[in-house]
Amino acid sequence: MTDTHCPYCSLQCGMTLRVGSSLASSGQAGSSRSRRLEVRERDFPVNEGALCRKGWTATGLRGHRERLTTPLLRDRATGELRAASWDEALDVVATRLRTLQEAHGPDTVAVFGGGGLTNEKAYLLGKLARVALRTSRIDYNGRWCMSSAASAANQALGIDRGLPFPLADIERTDVLVLVGSNLAETMPPAARHLDRLRERGGHVVVIDPRRTATAARADTVLQPVPGTDLALALGVLHLLDAAGAVDEEYVASRTTGFAAVRRTAAAWWPERVERVTGVSAGELRALAGLLAGAGTVTVLTARGAEQHSQGTATVLGWLNVALALGMPGKAHAGYGCLTGQGNGQGGREHGQKSDQLPGYRMIDDPAAREHVARVWGVDPESIPGKGLSAYELLESLGTGSRALLVFGSNIVVSAPNATRVTERLAALDLLVVADIVLSETAAMADVVLPVTQWAEESGTMTNLEGRVILRERAVTPPDGVRSDLDVYAGLASRLGSTAAFPTDPEEAFAELRLASAGGRADYAGITYDRIRAEDGVFWPCPAEDHPGTPRMFADSFATPDGRARFVDVEHAGAAEQPDADYPVHLTTGRVLAQYQSGAQTRRVRDLPDDGPFVELHPMLAARIGARDGEPVMVTTRRGSLRAPARIVDTIRPDTIFVPFHWVGANRLTNDALDPSSRMPEFKVCAAEVGLDTPSLVPRDGYSTNEGLVGRVASASERAVVGRVASASERIEIPAAHQRPGSGPTLGSPGFEARFSHTSTTGETPA
């Protein structure tokens, strides 16, 4: 029995792993060599024993037939990958890296990490880049995940910790506002808090272009046009100010900068907001009224608000709302970001970000360089400066950097404008990928290194609450695989580095503690034993006798003067707006049964893998003649995707949705970057959606194939008639749109169809 945590999202639910006594009996994939590993309930404060199906089936990937157990080298003659020994593989990598660096300088080697790597791996990956490779070119996929929230929180609060309070605190807030989060699907056990909050009389607000599973558990749902959450925040602030609901005393004593923010919000009266956001002035007033009357308000943002070219500004806009209400620092109130990846929080704190050193230190801060250099035993001058952000780094491949090392990321699926990124990967002289399976990215590599996975190795993660938790090794890894830490050490020694690259996680963590000591994310006082004994420890924790910091900001913020900053932000809108050629908004997101690029979950047999789909509203479906389950083609300026239509009335009719776990969605997405966080605009671009075989439908979209259009349209019309039955409604249909017999209720010949029902309302005709 091993107490550990789920391998997937940032909730890091506690679970217990038990090595069973026999082979799989209920269809679990298991090799004949490994005994069946079972997931058991574990009472851990974050999830209280609950898990979603991803967690329950997490052991399904163990011993999967696609599991890599030997390094692979691409044979120059055949172009095929062939098995190689570890020594051969690492020798090849080191030799080629050294040759390239001698010819083109240290930055010719780039490193790409991931938000799923443990703290130990993330920390040593940064050290590998800066000390052994001496390259500035290191960044990670967290840049595509939480970086906008990180940038905003740093500006406004002086520190970036996803939630500055334990998640369970949200149960005791009066009003919880979720901006762009579908936590009921992306981290299901967290949704229990929403139910408890409502049971005690609290109110849940969900803001999302789609009426999601999370919206189904909310009291108020607003569906703005994708990319307009900032205008909505400005509108809310405008109304709070108009209603005299700004906490002037808090603003005066605990913040700076409100005057400029108030001035900007003054220009966002409700009807202007309505026109930009598609949220009616009435709904906006209701929300503002709710917030104005609440004792405590908690605003949480997630990817829906953050993955935009104005993502940082959007988060700041909502932070401004929380600050104006006087919430951050108050008990059971404030602002937080629901991080996404398993170690999205810790992964960004210890040096795999291009501009940071361990402990959330900035790489251009001389004192920070001095401190870290001392821990590493190197000259501060030898640490490279700021590198390129994730997407910029990938864009530079082939022209800037000629070699790329990838750990814990499946770029081919997860990068925006994926076709272009794939071209850049193909332009490399050397691509090295460490992974557990032959992911889409690994399949392109020159060298593939098979590494250990969750349950086969120990390491700490920092969950969305800033709680440092410990994943413990429960089983022996298959022969032939090595941990990422072994890979780093093997490469470092071959590159001639004398710096320490510990391969034991606890030893690596001990070094991380020293490196982070005194930094903003200070882990100095955290030990594996404390984590085990205390159900995790919240950073900052500067000393072993320090209790950790579950809640922040009660007395002061992490800024030099201790005050929070209002930052004046103005809505500009998405980089790409719909036009005649690409008339709808495309947004992307996750589904419950899959995680990130799906490299893991798509291979778990007990998780349904239905492939991508295109979610669209019946009105839009009728416009283009789409039928549920049949393929449609989505096209943007960057690529196309053919996938089945999923027709739902829960999405805005001017918006389509595609999940991003499969190859395809990110061929469509836009690579416009946020100026501050360098986060790409995954969440909105302009798209065209049509039938896969457009010739069936005339250009004007008014199909002569009535069967095709009729099914969906008539269903919604029938539903509609039931509601208005008691009224004498008159519907005039434009003559040009008339088609004899085109529908059972609306399309009767003639210019008018008159409904004159005598039945009472609410009856739906059979």
Added chain:
Amino acid sequence: MRTVVVGAGMAAARLADDLVARGGEVTLLGDEAHPPYNRILLSAVLEGTHDVGAIGLGLRPEVDLRLGTRAVEIHREEREVELADRSRVPYDALVLATGSIPTLPPIRGLVRVDGRLHERVHAFRSLDDCARLDRAVTAGARTAVVVGGGLLGLQVARALGVRGLAVEVVEGGEHLLRGQVDEKAGGILARDLRRLGATVYTGARAVRLTEDGLVLDNGYTLDTDLVVLTAGGRPSTALARRAGLEVRRGIVVDDRLRTDDERVFAIGDCAQHRGRTTGFVPPAWEQAGLLARHLAGEEVVYTGTRSVARLRATGLDVAVLGDPQTAAGEVVEVTNPIVGSHRRLVVRDGRIVAGTLVGDLSRIGLITQHYDRQTVLGAREPGLLLMPDRATAEVPQRLPDDAEVCSCAGVTAGRIRACSSYDDVRTTTRATTGCGGCAAAVEQLVTEGAHA
């Protein structure tokens, strides 16, 4: 380069802010005593839904704002504006943002011998007007007559109604809001106003204010504490006219917002572009933004603004897209006099070119998006847009066995029915162990199973 703006209203404020943000030097000459404020929220201030302290638009500190100054002459040769005190302000570029002035209806007795309004008579254009009216209400006025049944008139009427006054609205046309909407919509609005306690006279003109009250041409005399004039406005063009600039209804500007003098521009309510003047903020702000870029040296072309007029008054829901009275196209219309809604879309080539929404704004956030973006709609879409959102969900009597009940664990109703107890469900299927949302449904299914 120094830009001088005559006026310190919403268009002027926006322009000044954008210009200084681009490093320009700007002087605003405002004749009111207040820094720029959000004029369109005055009725909300009167109504009490908007704090007066929160309507200030503010300006960046670099803007040279001169309040209480009236420009009386433009000396185009010398490139100077002359003020009422005879001092002069030089300019490199001059922008006229003089707005509009309220029309005084031809009612005898409105104006006293000294030229000021009768003490019971109020205009409603400026913050001072609003404050004066507010004082009268606070001082105990019980009744009010609003002259003019346009957007502003209805807002003021509602505001006064909300403040507890008995309000009568007098509109000379045959129906309310006749500049924007058709008779059906106007009729529904009148009914709504009456339902909210106001009295509405249409097709009636006020002709005289006497000691007995306001005398209408239909023979009524309305005894009242207050008369509020909201009978519209006209572009303020006197200064431009005196300077010899081309003026028709408004100050004529080209696609660069320039008058016939290349150093003089006009934006906002006072400007006439391609034959049209507007009285709304969105075009004024779009013009201000474009002009700021033009003055900073960018090449810009103004082609006009799509307008959406919205009524801001509690209990009255009105939106007017474009000009539904004159727009050419096919009409889709849904009127429900029982609930008091009238919605009308004018559609051309599949695109919404104009529309009226009264009494039901449920789809406004989508309709205005389609209108602004000129989305080409499907044949049925305009009709569907005017239908209610969704039917009342039918609750199925019995969940089919293949219906997914627990999405976290992917468990169907059939599998739950096969379990003996709630705990059995938990341990064998994992249902309820994720987000917990299906607990009630599982309970129900287990009970069902027990009774079967």
